[in-house]
Amino acid sequence: MSYRASAARDEIRPRTDRMLRVLLPILVLALGIAGWELVVRLNDIPPYVLPAPLLVFSTLVSDWGILFASLLVTLTTTLEGFALAVIGGVGLAILFNQSRLIEYSLYPYAVILQVTPIVAIAPLLLVYLPQQAAVLACAWIVAFFPVLANTTLGLNSIDHNLVDLFRLYGATRRQVLWELKLPAALPYMLGGFKIAGGLSLIGAVVAEIAAGSAGAGSGLAYRIVESGYRLNIPRLFAALLLLSIAGIAIFFALSLVSHLLLRRWHESAIVHEI
Amino acid sequence: MSPPSSGPAVVALNGVGKAFASGVVALERLDFAVRAGEFVSLLGPSGCGKSTALRIIAGLSAPTTGTVEWPQAQDMQPDSSPGIGFVFQEPTLMPWATVAANVRLPLKLQGLAATAEPRVNAALVRVGLSGFAQSYPRELSGGMKMRASIARALVTEPQLLLMDEPFAALDEITRFRLNNDLLAVWQSLGKTVVFVTHSVFESVYLSQRIVVMTPRPGRIFAELTIEAPYPRDERFRTSADYAGYCRGVAEALTRATAEGDRP
Numbered sequence: 001m002s003y004r005a006s007a008a009r010d011e012i013r014p015r016t017d018r019m020l021r022v023l024l025p026i027l028v029l030a031l032g033i034a035g036w037e038l039v040v041r042l043n044d045i046p047p048y049v050l051p052a053p054l055l056v057f058s059t060l061v062s063d064w065g066i067l068f069a070s071l072l073v074t075l076t077t078t079l080e081g082f083a084l085a086v087i088g089g090v091g092l093a094i095l096f097n098q099s100r101l102i103e104y105s106l107y108p109y110a111v112i113l114q115v116t117p118i119v120a121i122a123p124l125l126l127v128y129l130p131q132q133a134a135v136l137a138c139a140w141i142v143a144f145f146p147v148l149a150n151t152t153l154g155l156n157s158i159d160h161n162l163v164d165l166f167r168l169y170g171a172t173r174r175q176v177l178w179e180l181k182l183p184a185a186l187p188y189m190l191g192g193f194k195i196a197g198g199l200s201l202i203g204a205v206v207a208e209i210a211a212g213s214a215g216a217g218s219g220l221a222y223r224i225v226e227s228g229y230r231l232n233i234p235r236l237f238a239a240l241l242l243l244s245i246a247g248i249a250i251f252f253a254l255s256l257v258s259h260l261l262l263r264r265w266h267e268s269a270i271v272h273e274i
Numbered sequence: 275m276s277p278p279s280s281g282p283a284v285v286a287l288n289g290v291g292k293a294f295a296s297g298v299v300a301l302e303r304l305d306f307a308v309r310a311g312e313f314v315s316l317l318g319p320s321g322c323g324k325s326t327a328l329r330i331i332a333g334l335s336a337p338t339t340g341t342v343e344w345p346q347a348q349d350m351q352p353d354s355s356p357g358i359g360f361v362f363q364e365p366t367l368m369p370w371a372t373v374a375a376n377v378r379l380p381l382k383l384q385g386l387a388a389t390a391e392p393r394v395n396a397a398l399v400r401v402g403l404s405g406f407a408q409s410y411p412r413e414l415s416g417g418m419k420m421r422a423s424i425a426r427a428l429v430t431e432p433q434l435l436l437m438d439e440p441f442a443a444l445d446e447i448t449r450f451r452l453n454n455d456l457l458a459v460w461q462s463l464g465k466t467v468v469f470v471t472h473s474v475f476e477s478v479y480l481s482q483r484i485v486v487m488t489p490r491p492g493r494i495f496a497e498l499t500i501e502a503p504y505p506r507d508e509r510f511r512t513s514a515d516y517a518g519y520c521r522g523v524a525e526a527l528t529r530a531t532a533e534g535d536r537p
Contacts, residue, residue: 016275141485149416161362161363161364161366162366164329164360165360165362165366165379166383168332168333168358168360169379169380169383169384169430170383170384173384175383179383180347183368183370183371184368184370251437264370265369265370265411266369266370267412270412
């Protein structure tokens, strides 16, 4: 009897589990927003100190024109930076994989680029590059290293028996790269892309903030700085909200791509039934 | 009817030795020939260099001393044509490719992808995987993965099939079935098989000839002939003949191991 009960519970569990995974975060969000609204109203907090969520939302609607234009600017920079990071990171990893000498020569500089804080480099880039190019360079610099590091790891993590098999049948270097190394590295690359997506947004924001203080920006981060100066805190919050939604969207888009590419064969994408 | 065991040599190892950079001597003065159509096993404890010998035959590793000769046609040489099929200890399938794509790989690497389809299908039918062409390796059991691996080795229709403990990781029931299926393939296709194993029972069941090797360094200790006729089946596996052969081979293996351990 207890066996039957537990079996029945197991049957229900997956569906309930999935519902809870969606519902619980939404519930927490709703409670948080309600609590926030309540605190602001009960204590009569002025909007330039802490705007209530409803005010933030109405600001988002009323300022949509200006905020959306800024969002597009930031997203364009982010996506361009991400695309360059993917091309540069994967390309450099392949180059490193094909030639040890190139790897020895360049890898230390890739690391230096990664470990130097981007906030510190941004002002310098703004001095030397046109503003748009400087912002793009920042997005690229922070995003490219995880792609490079993960792809390098993936290209080096090949079943050595498969390498022997390719040798046995006289495979060319190009065949080994395209038929063996790149597919084997794909899960690692996709992991790198997921990190790089978020980082390129951060890079773009950092550069925009650095540029914004120079007075010539129009991205979301610039709007945040500008709103701060003008004590337009509701708009600051609205811009922040858009930024974080953009980050979430990028993450989910890349997770979806990863899932679609790996679901048939890679352990990470397979749902195991217990 | 058993295939000829005294035909011309397909490949001959002459005084082959292999020392690794670490100083380990894997093989020492190995002399033996594999004759066309023969099923020969290399038997020895782990560390006796039998896998190394197989890799040297396949051209995946170069001997430090001695030579490997291919007395027959030029096209038997591994670097010029698909004269060799190799089955690894693990299935060694590409996880991102379907079974059919895995089996097609050797043809694709040789630029024969256009005409590969019927050959891939024939190879899959031969190992009993015709219904699984579009499956991914992770969807297959261990035995089925090994079948796919064998199909891949057969797809180029090689004359010589090299197998490196292919069934060592399988359960006994699966191993017996694959043993039988391998013998059926060998008989119907007339291949030459060099089979590396550390199992006395497996080597006696499968082979016409067993080369017993000593460990560290790998040397040939004895060559034993198994006269039992083919087809061999479960009756042979339970016969007194089989038990007798196993006893003889096991004794040789024990002495070979002791010899290798002597300082």
